[in-house]
Amino acid sequence: MIQRQETEILSDMAPEHSFTDSQLSAMDSAGHRLQSTQLASNGRWKRVLVLPDDARVDIEEPQDASRPTKLAIEATVVCAYRTLPRSKFPLLEILPAAAVEQNASTDITVADLWGALNVLHTLFHKQENIPIVFSRGVKNAPDLTSYLLISGLARRRHTLVGDTSSTREPELFLLRETFWQGAGTTTFHNRGWLRGHAAKLASAPFPYVQSFTRSPLVIAGHPLRPPKPRPGDVVYRKYVPSMGRMLEFTYLDLGADGDDEVSPHLATFHRWHNSDHVNRGWGERGPIEKHRQYIRDIMADPGVLPVMMSWDGELMGYAELVYIKENHVAPYVPGGAWDYDRGLHILVGEPKFRGLVRSKPWIAGIHHFLFMTDARTLRVIGEPKAKNYAVILLSETVGMNLETSLDLPYKRSVMTWLPRERFFKLDVLAFAQGEDGPSHVPLAKANL
8 A cells, every 4th residue: 555644634387298207206306405495494494404315304493392393304294302391301202293284194204213313313412312202193103113122223211130111111212322323224214324335335244254465565364345336436425514514425436447537536636635735744746647546556455445525515535444454554553453443544635624623524424434334343543643733633522542652664653543332422423503513522622
């Protein structure tokens, strides 16, 4: 693998017209988007988030606190919730749309319930557990309860061994930790953050088969790595309410296999690496032929996934997501690298997207993606330059700790670790509207 260093982060239609099914579908989707925009612009409604499948989610909070809050997906009320009396944490009652809308459904679909949970874990993100009950009006409540328990999205009250009383109670506890791990998404519906190729791989663990890597820098045995997406495939999408933008990771598209075409990804990669800011960190300034070959080498490496990062489709950065065991940093890992350890090399190429506030969502998103793609990944390891205080601080915002220091042939680094358990226990993924980042306080900042 080529050596690198991280860059510093800072109209009406006449009746006689006929349309194809795809045209009708497109018009229907456009109509839904118009309805959704009108709903969000209504003073009574508030946009909370946009789901990874682009479905807009809004809520209508009543002036009377005893009345339910309506929740709409693509301008259609799908359910409602209200707070029941409780001494400590509020108990939320989930109601069907029929409870607040005439001629509405008494069922809630699994996909819509997951969308509603996304709202709850955004608005009540500081709670590790959210107690809920389904109202008697939800006709498919048993099916929904089964979905929540089987997927791990919720649990019943803890009891002693032999005490089965909780199985007869309607109350469930939504778990923040499992929700953000992607529980209840793949195999249940297609609204999850992992998209396309990545979602398929996450639906079942890729089989374990021994493999190896031999290169000028590495000789290592490790598990066979899964095949990569098709160039240009979107692998991850997550809306960030605090920014009002959709974060997206796309597998890099080099374009046609020739030396004449310059794809948008290649052109942007080339421009970024010829900027002084990026070159200071990566040292890869040069002609476009150099960058084309660099990307070809990376794409041919089974242990590296190169992705372009964007906000609302606007390219802003690049990341190489690696498996540590076949990476040159593996010998420096105290106790040795594990089979599914992951690492990252990153850059933000567009100046307007630099800075800590803008960087927190994507650094959290990268770790979110790495942990969700394989449940066997138990930690993410970084090795930023020891003097790159901005990257170190950014790493700490998602819960990474400084494990040790190391001297690589081309830089002195610190090694940062992020255990899976810690990442999902911390409140680092909601980015609720009006808040600029995780509620987790980095240790370095706490010690100031």
